[in-house]
Amino acid sequence: MAEINNFIKTIMQNDLDSGKVNEIITRFPPEPNAYLHIGHARAIITNFELAKAFNGKTNLRFDDTNPAKEDQEFVDGIIYDLAWLGYKPNNVFYGSDYFEATYEKAIMLIKKGLAYVDDLNQEEISKYRGTLNEPGKNSPYRDRSVEENLKLFEEMKEGKYKDGEKTLRAKIDMASPNINMRDPVMYRILHINHHRQGTKWCIFPMYDFAHPLQDAFEGITHSLCSLEYDNHRVLYDWVVENCEMKHVPHQYEFGRLNITNTIMSKRYLRQLVDAKKVLGYDDPRMPTLCGLRRRGFTADSIRNFILGTGLSRVNSTVEADQLDEELRNDLKLKALRPNAVINPVKVIIDNYPEGKIEYLDCQNNQENEELGSRKIAFSREVYIEREDFIEEKPNKKWKRAALGVEVRLMHAYFITPTSVEKDNDGNITLIHATYDPETRSGSGFDLRKPNGNIHFVEATTAIPAEFRLLEPLILETEENKDLDFMEKLNPNSLNIVNGFVEESLKDTKPLDHYQFIRNGYYCTDKDSTDTKLVFNRTCGLKSSFKL
Numbered sequence: 232m233a234e235i236n237n238f239i240k241t242i243m244q245n246d247l248d249s250g251k252v253n254e255i256i257t258r259f260p261p262e263p264n265a266y267l268h269i270g271h272a273r274a275i276i277t278n279f280e281l282a283k284a285f286n287g288k289t290n291l292r293f294d295d296t297n298p299a300k301e302d303q304e305f306v307d308g309i310i311y312d313l314a315w316l317g318y319k320p321n322n323v324f325y326g327s328d329y330f331e332a333t334y335e336k337a338i339m340l341i342k343k344g345l346a347y348v349d350d351l352n353q354e355e356i357s358k359y360r361g362t363l364n365e366p367g368k369n370s371p372y373r374d375r376s377v378e379e380n381l382k383l384f385e386e387m388k389e390g391k392y393k394d395g396e397k398t399l400r401a402k403i404d405m406a407s408p409n410i411n412m413r414d415p416v417m418y419r420i421l422h423i424n425h426h427r428q429g430t431k432w433c434i435f436p437m438y439d440f441a442h443p444l445q446d447a448f449e450g451i452t453h454s455l456c457s458l459e460y461d462n463h464r465v466l467y468d469w470v471v472e473n474c475e476m477k478h479v480p481h482q483y484e485f486g487r488l489n490i491t492n493t494i495m496s497k498r499y500l501r502q503l504v505d506a507k508k509v510l511g512y513d514d515p516r517m518p519t520l521c522g523l524r525r526r527g528f529t530a531d532s533i534r535n536f537i538l539g540t541g542l543s544r545v546n547s548t549v550e551a552d553q554l555d556e557e558l559r560n561d562l563k564l565k566a567l568r569p570n571a572v573i574n575p576v577k578v579i580i581d582n583y584p585e586g587k588i589e590y591l592d593c594q595n596n597q598e599n600e601e602l603g604s605r606k607i608a609f610s611r612e613v614y615i616e617r618e619d620f621i622e623e624k625p626n627k628k629w630k631r632a633a634l635g636v637e638v639r640l641m642h643a644y645f646i647t648p649t650s651v652e653k654d655n656d657g658n659i660t661l662i663h664a665t666y667d668p669e670t671r672s673g674s675g676f677d678l679r680k681p682n683g684n685i686h687f688v689e690a691t692t693a694i695p696a697e698f699r700l701l702e703p704l705i706l707e708t709e710e711n712k713d714l715d716f717m718e719k720l721n722p723n724s725l726n727i728v729n730g731f732v733e734e735s736l737k738d739t740k741p742l743d744h745y746q747f748i749r750n751g752y753y754c755t756d757k758d759s760t761d762t763k764l765v766f767n768r769t770c771g772l773k774s775s776f777k778l
């Protein structure tokens with residue numbers, strides 16, 4: 232695996248060298264309100280790999296201070312995905328575990344005259360906040376006495392007020408050029424059930440107050456977050472300083488990862504699930520880690536992809552095909568390469584004995600002998616890909632079958648199509664062919680050169696299979712760039728075709744990876760049944776990336 236190397240690593244090295252810190256402690260702080268997506272993988276891999284590079288530690292901390300949208304299902308999903316990516320946190324913490332300690336710090340700020348209870352409602356607060364060009368206005372409640380603030384805050388905690396009736400705000404500077412410093416709200420009232428705390432609390436700290444405190448409580452040295460928190464850093468430092476935290480963590484920002492034709496915000500992913508536009512969070516078209524896994528991406532391919540995109544202080548957009556390329560690199564020598572025919576047409580070899588079946592040697596991975604070999608069936612009836620046959624050979628470039636044109640069935644014999652049968656619409660329903668028994672693969676027969684090699688699946692042993700061919704969920708074009716993302720949905724993102732796979736796949740299980748010969752990388756889907764296997768196409772064999 233590639234080694235992590237970026238500007239934050241340099242900062243960490245300098246901090247260790249100068250003695251500013253003794254060890255590196257990072258954290259990954261997801262909000263458990265959805266499943267993780269591949270953008271989160273950048274944050275996960277950055278935090279864990281950087282700490283690992285310095286023998287440091289990484290905590291998983293659920294940022295569960297916004298109870299309305301949080302759920303145990305997502306907590307479990309996040310823990311699972313993290314383990315799947317190969318990371319084990321040194322500790323698992325919950326932001327809500329610090330509610331008591333955070334509350335104590337709020338009291339401290341009130342006592343120092345640095346926080347006050349405000350009666351303005353949300354709308355009024357934003358009106359008073361001013362704009363980038365105009366300073367804000369002080370709230371009429373800003374100068375309440377410490378005693379009054381302590382009493383009101385206590386009453387807020389005890390549930391005396393309704394949602395939104397009062398807030399606790401930091402008393403900083405309503406004229407600050409940084410709007411985040413204009414008396415930010417630190418606590419809000421929410422009478423709601425919290426997934427871990429139940430109804431114990433009806434006041435909840437805001438991210439900007441809770442997060443720096445949590446980092447300080449845990450001894451985090453480098454608190455890494457994406458670029459949009461850049462202008463929250465001053466507030467972060469203000470909270471740490473004024474709450475007199477013994478440990479002083481520092482925040483560093485990095486660019487967000489975006490991928491072409493992919494929406495990556497949890498809010499949008501949730502909308503797709505709720506509107507039933509996809510099969511669920513783990514739909515193989517989704518950029519969630521569970522979706523990518525179901526589609527067939529491996530943890531290594533995702534890690535190498537993330538490390539390959541590098542990290543800087545600029546948001547970046549990466550071609551989706553780069554992830555495919557990492558999958559091909561990962562599985563090329565690892566995956567078995569069975570035969571599958573995804574758009575089949577039957578071939579009857581008229582001069583092959585009826586009822587006979589023979590088994591032919593076939594290497595499991597032509598580029599890696601270590602994966603061994605297996606026997607594949609051959610008989611009078613086989614399936615080939617429809618697109619490997621044409622009635623009349625069009626030109627010299629056509630290196631597949633045609634009437635009167637001999638090809639090799641890979642690992643088997645040379646066959647020559649002789650005639651076709653068609654339905655009323657003119658579609659070919661059956662191909663008749665003859666074979667040459669002298670040409671069995673491995674027999675050393677080399678008198679003639681066939682017009683190409685095509686793969687096949689023996690018909691009587693073949694297992695029916697559904698293949699899900701996936702395209703991007705979203706199509707961005709010049710014309711639709713200003714539309715809502717729901718209007719950019721690709722109507723053809725899921726294409727289902729039915730064909731056959733060879734017998735050796737009968738015991739396949741969900742998440743098994745394969746390279747189907749001459750076709751692409753596939754992964755067995757959990758929708759497979761005893762009578763029909765289902766495979767997701769992870770990606771093609773070659774890069775479709777155009778420079």
Ligand code: ATP
Pocket residue numbers: 260261262263269270271273274455456457486487488489495496497498
């Ligand atoms: P979204 O915008 O998709 O809703 P979020 O940032 O609100 O995501 P959190 O659960 O708060 O989601 O994210 C946990 C961490 O993952 C944060 O530190 C966040 O900065 C980081 N993160 C989320 N999306 C990306 C991305 N696309 N690229 C890099 N880091 C990301």
Ligand code: MG
Pocket residue numbers: 262
């Ligand atoms: Mg967030």
